[in-house]
Amino acid sequence: MRSMGQFWTLGFICNFTMRYCQIVMGPAGSGKSTYCAALQKHGVDSGRNIHIVNLDPAAEYFSYEPLVDVRDLVQLDDVMEADDLSYGPNGGLVFCMEYLLEHDGTTWLKEQLGDMDDDYILFDCPGQIELYTHMDVMKRFVEKLTSWDFRVCAVFVLDSHYMVDGAKFLSGSLTALSVMVKLEVPHVNVLTKMDLLNRAARQQLEMFLEPEIHELLTQEHNPSRFNKKFQKLTYALARVIDDFSLVRYVPLNINSEESIQDVLLQIDATIQYGEDDDVKTKDFELPDPDDDDEPNILDGPMLFNN
Numbered sequence: 001m002r003s004m005g006q007f008w009t010l011g012f013i014c015n016f017t018m019r020y021c022q023i024v025m026g027p028a029g030s031g032k033s034t035y036c037a038a039l040q041k042h043g044v045d046s047g048r049n050i051h052i053v054n055l056d057p058a059a060e061y062f063s064y065e066p067l068v069d070v071r072d073l074v075q076l077d078d079v080m081e082a083d084d085l086s087y088g089p090n091g092g093l094v095f096c097m098e099y100l101l102e103h104d105g106t107t108w109l110k111e112q113l114g115d116m117d118d119d120y121i122l123f124d125c126p127g128q129i130e131l132y133t134h135m136d137v138m139k140r141f142v143e144k145l146t147s148w149d150f151r152v153c154a155v156f157v158l159d160s161h162y163m164v165d166g167a168k169f170l171s172g173s174l175t176a177l178s179v180m181v182k183l184e185v186p187h188v189n190v191l192t193k194m195d196l197l198n199r200a201a202r203q204q205l206e207m208f209l210e211p212e213i214h215e216l217l218t219q220e221h222n223p224s225r226f227n228k229k230f231q232k233l234t235y236a237l238a239r240v241i242d243d244f245s246l247v248r249y250v251p252l253n254i255n256s257e258e259s260i261q262d263v264l265l266q267i268d269a270t271i272q273y274g275e276d277d278d279v280k281t282k283d284f285e286l287p288d289p290d291d292d293d294e295p296n297i298l299d300g301p302m303l304f305n306n
């Protein structure tokens with residue numbers, strides 16, 4: 001009879017169960033929830049299991065079925081109605097996010113997320129931009145996920161309609177940059193609502209995708225008085241972004257499977273999704289050192305049973 005000590009698993013040597021996630025952020029109405037739903041649907045069509053977590057305690061409608069809904073833990077309406085808190089909508093939202101990150105909140109979330117192999121989760125975040133640009137709520141959230149073995153990609157969603165002139169592009173880019181610097185995780189910027197742009201606007205947008213920002217600002221035909229006044233500052237900021245190639249955008253047309261696939265591939269590459277796919281856990285039996293018939297593991301090559 002073999003003792004239990006003879007059964008060993010090499011899993012810890014040759015396989016790492018990784019979990020992957022995207023933190024989907026961006027200004028209000030930029031298309032975060034729609035992006036999540038489109039990716040999940042694409043996952044279903046292509047045989048890939050993508051879950052969504054609603055992290056917006058004020059969300060009223062989204063078209064997907066969430067794996068976890070933060071509103072089951074805390075709701076913005078309840079916080080605003082609580083007499084002892086007296087918060088408005090924005091303060092209330094910050095309170096909700098802080099509540100999620102406190103001990104009870106994170107314990108709840110960890111339990112809800114479970115511990116599935118090869119998790120791929122999209123966190124659909126609220127649209128209040130200050131949560132990402134200068135508060136540390138999201139940074140702490142990312143740290144929590146990392147400590148739970150998630151490889152995290154920050155996805156910053158921007159409406160392509162705002163990228164129609166140099167100044168707006170610069171403003172959007174600085175926000176994206178601020179999020180990128182703050183979170184310190186792999187980062188991809190996605191331009192949404194490409195399906196709504198007409199042909200001329202789409203052509204114009206081409207030059208913003210791999211931008212020579214300095215050139216874009218020079219091409220500005222009708223600069224406003226404000227833009228004229230702050231031209232030097234604008235150029236200086238543009239140079240920072242341009243010189244360091246800090247901000248790039250991936251366009252997304254949710255009506256095109258190819259476009260969704262492109263976005264997903266870029267993000268996969270950023271968080272190295274799928275690179276461990278061919279590595280599998282194998283169990284094997286260590287030979288009984290007292291049994292002369294058994295080959296010694298140290299004497300020759302090992303055979304793995306499939």
Ligand SMILES: Nc1nc2c(ncn2[C@@H]2O[C@H](COP(=O)(O)OP(=O)(O)OP(=O)(O)O)[C@@H](O)[C@H]2O)c(=O)[nH]1
Binds near residue numbers: 031
């Ligand atoms: N045609 C089209 N409409 C879009 C697209 N993305 C979003 N929308 C529409 O834009 C509106 C806002 O989209 P949401 O996905 O709710 O935006 P959000 O960023 O989640 O908004 P908040 O959670 O309120 O910050 C909805 O009416 C969507 O149907 C897109 O790629 N194409």
Ligand SMILES: [Mg+2]
Binds near residue numbers: 032033056062124
């Ligand atoms: Mg939303």
